[in-house]
Every structure is written in structure tokens, then in C-alpha cells.
Amino acid sequence: MREVAIVGAGMTRFGELWGQSLRDMFAEAAVGALNDAGADHVDSIYVGCMSGGQFVGQEHLGPLMADHLGMTGVPATHVESACASGGVALRLAYMEVASGMSDLVLATGIEKMNDGADVTNVLATAADQELEVYYGVTFPGLYAMIARAHMAKYGTTEEDMAWVSVKNHRHGAMNDKAQFPGEVTLEQVMASSMVAAPLRLLHCSPVTDGAAAVLLCPLEQAKEYTDRPVKIIGSGLATGSMALADRADPADLDAVQRSARSAYKMAGVGPRDIQVAEVHDCFSIAEICCIEALGFVEPGTGKDAAREGFTALGGCVPVNTSGGLKSKGHPVGATGIAQAIEVFTQLQGKAGARQVENARVGLTQNMGGSGASSVVHIFQGV
């Protein structure tokens, strides 16, 4: 396999982008990535999107997006793994370059959630329709059950979870792409309206439109496009039981553990080597479970990390310096690529006010459904 680097990135602002359709957002992000690298062509395109079909009635996204990039003729593939669609698109783009099949590949993620679709029902299609959704559970409801299992097993509290939201909004306040860049207080989180007990509104990521794109090429060609390429040194994808009831323990995200294990093994690094990470905080409890599953902290101790500053900027492993899904926004299919852009920017030393000093090795973790799929990537500055 060839070594592979990211050489360019582009993304839209995240938010309620009433004036932009799915294709408009795609074109803005993709052109941004091409311009960032000074590239005028690509050999292949991957489009991560959870549900163009249900959100805006549009499938067959590969050719549509190639067309709107003025690149009809180029191979283009739609990738779906619920909220992990973007991360899986990145993995496939990485594999295509690493294999030698293509040199210049665009990995993108898009989602248009604010065009009038019933978001609760569409998101629920990432859960088990026959065994879960049929009985009236929602997506926040599933994570609420994970939260309550974590609370019962490890003593995690509602306040511990609220600290994750406070921390991520503090980070997001420094990100001009973020949907909700304002800071929130612990009291505001704890007093926000209940969505699915014990999860309140400010424990939940918002409903977001957005697109993100990164350009990949063989490391040996990277200097043609940028002074500061970022190498992809590990990629891991794993599955877990679809239904929460079928997991060995609903408090543990075992697919996240498995995906991390294979990414660490491939990269030849461990959790102690990670200096900056973007982690799938679709709900505050998810960040707590994920930093445990990724090995940043011991199982059961994730609850203390945000409050004590371990995962804050300036802490031991800054997590979600972009603001995370919570503050930056969560256009589901775009999230995995946007995470990679944050780490790419950090490892290039271009993150401005939220720069992690001397960051050399970073990680992204992107999750689908209530944890039935997880994809981890590890990056290194060159």
C-alpha cells in the first residue's frame, strides 16, 4: 500500500442554510478543497450522505455531485453508514489512493436536514426499525438509555454530561463555521428542556445543513499541492449489534473499541500518543463513552474528563476543539469529513485561537446509529 496524505480541505458554514440546496453545498465544499490544494482535476469522488432520499427526496448522489462539480465522467460513489457516512467515505477514498488505483481522490460528506423533512423519523431509520422504532423509541431515546446504563454502572451524573456541552461550546465559540458558536453555562444546560430523560436539549447536537470535502493523494506527490500535507497513518472501521438490546452491555460502545483497536494497530501508535481528537459527541454521553472506548481514559472515568479539563483545550487530550457536533453542528453525512478537516487544520498548525500547541498526531472517531458502526482515523503532520 502507498502512503496517503490529505492536501486540501473545504467546507461550508454549518447551520440552517436555507439559501443552499444539497448540490450547492457540495459544490462549495468540493471547490474549496480543490482550491486549497490548487488541483484542477480528480480521479474519483466519494460522497458520504446518510439519507438524501429521505431528507430531500434525492438519491443517486454520485453522478449528481460530479455533474455539479463540472466533472461528469469521473467515477463517483455514494457511501452510507448513517451518521458515520462521511468517515466511511474518507476510508474508501484512502483505500483507493493507497491501493494505487487512483492518485487524486475527493472524499466528501453532505447532509441537508432543514428542508422540511421529519428529522426525528429520518434519523430513526439508523436504528432497528422492527425491534426499536416500532415501539416508539427515538434516537435521543437510545442514547438516553446508554446514558442511564452508564450512570448505573459507573456513577456518571447529569452534571458530568452537562460539562461536555459546556466544554464543546467553549471550543465552538472560536470556530466561525459553527452553527451555535455561543458559550453555554452549566446552569443553562441543566435547565434546558427534557428530550429523552436524562438527556436535555443542550445535551443534544442540533439539526444542521452542511458539506465538507478533503482531497487525498499519494504522500510522494503531496508537496505538489501543499507545504503542509497531513498523512493518514491508520484507519479502522467496525460494526456492533444494531439493536441496543443486543449489546453485551449498553453502557459500552464496543464498535468504537474495535474500530480504535484496528486504527491504532495500523498506525503503530496508542491512545497516549494522540494530541488532538475529534470524537462523535452527537449527545454529551457519547463523548464520555467514546473517550473511554478510545482508551484516552480508563473505563468508567470518562465522566470526569470535561469537568477537570482533561479533554479541554490546554488539557492532556483536547477533544472536539472544533466545538464538536454539539456546537459546530451535525449535518450527519458531513460530520466525519468535518472532523478530519479539524484535525488536518490542527496538524497544519492553522487552527488559530483554538490551536493545540505542537500537535503532531491526531484522531477522528465517527459513529453511526446508536453505535452500530464506528470509524476511526489517525493522522500525522509531515
Add this chain to the structure above:
Amino acid sequence: MPSPRYTREIPSRYRLEAGRCKGCGKVVYPARRICPACRAADFETVNLSRKGTVVTSTVIHVPPDEFLMEAPYAMAVVETPEGARLMTQVVDCDPSTVLPGMEVSLEFRLIRKEGKSGILCYGHKGVPVA
């Protein structure tokens, strides 16, 4: 919505039929073709006891449209004495009292009305054991 689906689901939804793997003994609900634990494909049918213990739970305050009139309502993962786990609502009580460890009986109830024609969908719901 086509009706074959509702007929097909009668054994699991109406009779709580599960499969016990002849290879490793794991009880899967509903029955499957292949055992998720040992990949054997030989099962015997078992009827789950109509009771169980709450493993984890939540109270849904923001429901899907079909459940709008019922919110807030409790949902739980319930484990039966046979070791099968299933997702169910827990009703006939204050939803905030439904917490891990609670004992419930599983009772046959209307779950939802589906689609424009309002097809009646049945299944089981948990009710706290007094």
C-alpha cells in the same frame, strides 16, 4: 403498507416466540436464521415468560408523530428470565419511576396505528409488578 409484514410478525409480536440456539444455548428474540453468538443455524422455538427486569430506560418527551398523544412515556430494555432482551414501553405507572432493576410483566397491547389507513399494530408493553 402491505399486509404480509404484519402476518409475518405475528409469532414474535403476538406470541413472544424466540429462538434458542441448539449450538450454544443463546436465546434470540425475535428468532433469527443465524445465531449471533456462534453462527449455528439450528434453533428450537421457545415462548418467553411474560415478565422481565429493566436493564436500562428513558422517558421520551419528544416523540415521533405516531406517539404524540402518549408522551411523556417510559421505554426500557427488558431482560426476560430466558435471557432474551427486548425494547418495550413501560406503562400504567409514573414514567419517571421506570429505572434499571424494576420488575415488569409483559402484556399484550396496541402499540401504534400506522400509515394513513391506521393499521393497528400490536405487541407487548411492560407493566410494573405491584
